[in-house]
Amino acid sequence: MNNAYLDIIRIRFLTMLAYRVNYYSGIVIYAINIGAYYFLWQAIYGDQPTLGGFTVAQMTTYVAVSWMSRAFYFNNLDREIANEIRDGSVAIQFIRPYSYLLVKMMQGLGEGLFRLLLFMVPGMVVVCLIFPVTLPTSPQTWLIYFVMLVFSFLINTQINMLTGLFAFYVENNEGMMRMKRVMVDLFSGVIIPVSFFPGWLEAIMKWLPFQAITYLPSSVFTGRTEGGMALQVLGLQVLWFAVLLLPILWIWRKARHRLFVQGG
Amino acid sequence: MIYLQLFWEYFKNYAKTRLTYRADFWIEVLSDLLFQGMNLIFILVVFQHTQSLGGWSQAEVVFVYGYFMIPYGIFTTFFNLWNFSERYIVKGEMDRVLTRPAHNLAQIVLENMDPPSLIGSLVGAVIMAISGAQLGLSFDFTDFLMMILLVLGSVLVYAGIYIAITAIGFYSDSPTGIAPLMYNIQNYGRYPVGIYNKVIRFVLTWIIPFAFVGVYPASFFLNMDSGHNSPLALLTPVVGLVFVTAALLFWNHGVKRYRGAGS
Numbered sequence: 001m002n003n004a005y006l007d008i009i010r011i012r013f014l015t016m017l018a019y020r021v022n023y024y025s026g027i028v029i030y031a032i033n034i035g036a037y038y039f040l041w042q043a044i045y046g047d048q049p050t051l052g053g054f055t056v057a058q059m060t061t062y063v064a065v066s067w068m069s070r071a072f073y074f075n076n077l078d079r080e081i082a083n084e085i086r087d088g089s090v091a092i093q094f095i096r097p098y099s100y101l102l103v104k105m106m107q108g109l110g111e112g113l114f115r116l117l118l119f120m121v122p123g124m125v126v127v128c129l130i131f132p133v134t135l136p137t138s139p140q141t142w143l144i145y146f147v148m149l150v151f152s153f154l155i156n157t158q159i160n161m162l163t164g165l166f167a168f169y170v171e172n173n174e175g176m177m178r179m180k181r182v183m184v185d186l187f188s189g190v191i192i193p194v195s196f197f198p199g200w201l202e203a204i205m206k207w208l209p210f211q212a213i214t215y216l217p218s219s220v221f222t223g224r225t226e227g228g229m230a231l232q233v234l235g236l237q238v239l240w241f242a243v244l245l246l247p248i249l250w251i252w253r254k255a256r257h258r259l260f261v262q263g264g
Numbered sequence: 265m266i267y268l269q270l271f272w273e274y275f276k277n278y279a280k281t282r283l284t285y286r287a288d289f290w291i292e293v294l295s296d297l298l299f300q301g302m303n304l305i306f307i308l309v310v311f312q313h314t315q316s317l318g319g320w321s322q323a324e325v326v327f328v329y330g331y332f333m334i335p336y337g338i339f340t341t342f343f344n345l346w347n348f349s350e351r352y353i354v355k356g357e358m359d360r361v362l363t364r365p366a367h368n369l370a371q372i373v374l375e376n377m378d379p380p381s382l383i384g385s386l387v388g389a390v391i392m393a394i395s396g397a398q399l400g401l402s403f404d405f406t407d408f409l410m411m412i413l414l415v416l417g418s419v420l421v422y423a424g425i426y427i428a429i430t431a432i433g434f435y436s437d438s439p440t441g442i443a444p445l446m447y448n449i450q451n452y453g454r455y456p457v458g459i460y461n462k463v464i465r466f467v468l469t470w471i472i473p474f475a476f477v478g479v480y481p482a483s484f485f486l487n488m489d490s491g492h493n494s495p496l497a498l499l500t501p502v503v504g505l506v507f508v509t510a511a512l513l514f515w516n517h518g519v520k521r522y523r524g525a526g527s
Contacts, residue, residue, distance in 0.1 A: 032464070032467075035460075035464055036452050036455075036460065036464065039459050039460045039461065039464065040317075040455060040459060042459070043317050043318035043456075043459035044310050044313070044314050044317060045314070046314065046316065048313075048314065051313045051314065052313060170285070170287065170288055172285040172288045173288065174288065174292055175288045175289070175290075175291030175292030175293075175294070175295050176288075176291060176295075178292065178295040178296065178299060179291060179294070179295035179298065181299075182295060182298045182299045182302055185302065186302045186305065191302070191306055192305075192306055192309050192310070196309050196310070196312075196313065197309060198309070198312065
């Protein structure tokens with residue numbers, strides 16, 4: 001049975017491999033993105049040595065690693081799930097002998113692994129050549145970072161699933177999906193590190209799962225969060241992963257009783 | 265004229281479909297505004313920590329951003345083609361479009377029209393007015409006419425880039441393509457391009473000319489003594505025409521390659 005899930009990862013990986021235009025264009029655009037934010041932050045810093053607790057060098061590394069990790073954790077599972085609910089094909093999924101949500105997650109993972117190996121790693125090399133990025137030296141930091149990256153993926157995927165599953169209730173959840181994308185990009189720290197927000201907003205962010213997607217792992221990578229603190233933020237990610245499982249399973253159980261297919 | 269009539273018919277149709285899901289409609293309008301607000305939030309948050317962005321003050325950066333929102337709103341109203349490749353090529357809906365007399369692109373544009381995006385343009389105009397007042401800018405009738413001309417040029421720039429990218433769908437069957445990632449870079453023109461290095465400035469000016477949807481045309485209205493006025497501002501309509509023409513040629517060539525879906 002577990003082999004089936006591995007196969008799903010493999011198949012999605014190969015599917016991604018088949019559409020290569022996507023892949024090349026993606027690398028270019030992510031590089032442009034990192035570049036644009038690099039220059040933007042340079043201009044913002046001007047002569048000031050630190051802002052929001054970041055040095056210029058740390059910010060450069062932060063921007064690079066945040067965008068690259070976004071390449072890994074980003075997926076469109078919300079849209080895929082919502083579409084399958086709307087066109088009714090989810091009904092077929094109910095009778096198949098596997099867990100639909102797990103299959104979706106594995107598909108996302110296949111996609112993520114593809115981007116990790118063929119996108120994030122070469123992309124990071126290119127970015128390191130162009131921009132003054134400082135990589136962590138201790139193997140421990142690398143290890144913790146990669147574990148945290150897995151949780152970034154899991155938490156982002158969970159948020160995507162929750163958004164997608166809302167299609168059971170609102171029939172058309174396009175607006176919600178967009179809202180979610182804004183919230184994730186804004187509050188996860190890809191665009192602005194959470195420590196730059198004004199005090200009250202930063203305080204709210206501490207109680208939301210978004211920072212666990214980018215801000216926490218990237219802070220570990222840049223060396224701002226070290227040693228015991230790094231393990232603590234990893235713990236926070238694990239906690240969010242566990243907490244988010246509950247509403248997903250709950251909605252999934254409830255939803256199967258109220259599925260109606262429009263035009264089906 | 266027939267297209268105006270079509271526009272109206274499609275608009276009525278749109279209103280009927282959208283008002284079926286009222287709650288979602290408003291969430292969508294709100295999330296659209298929030299999405300654009302995200303960049304404004306970025307500017308405001310950043311200026312809490314600094315006085316200038318490459319020599320530009322907060323009011324100037326916000327002014328440029330307000331300008332940017334106007335063509336962007338018009339653009340998203342009419343060029344809402346995110347799913348083009350999947351919907352029209354992979355699923356073969358292009359068959360249906362091609363059997364009708366109106367130009368295929370016009371039909372696709374009208375079918376996917378999203379009028380609530382125009383609210384973003386209004387908000388942009390308000391932002392421009394507020395920051396313009398802070399900067400003490402005077403706006404007379406010629407400025408108003410220039411505004412229309414420049415916004416039109418900016419919309420054409422957007423349309424050109426976007427039509428070309430959508431047309432890639434005819435040449436490659438990639439399901440996601442570049443389009444989903446475009447939203448990442450389409451905003452860069454609203455920052456002063458002086459902060460980027462030469463290569464990026466060149467790209468933003470001549471290759472993917474997003475500088476012409478924000479900072480260049482907006483700089484036309486800034487005070488002379490700010491030193492930010494760009495001579496390229498007046499080129500906006502020209503760049504727009506060139507890009508939209510090239511994109512249409514590319515599109516029409518692509519349509520000829522379309523073979524319908526296999527199933």
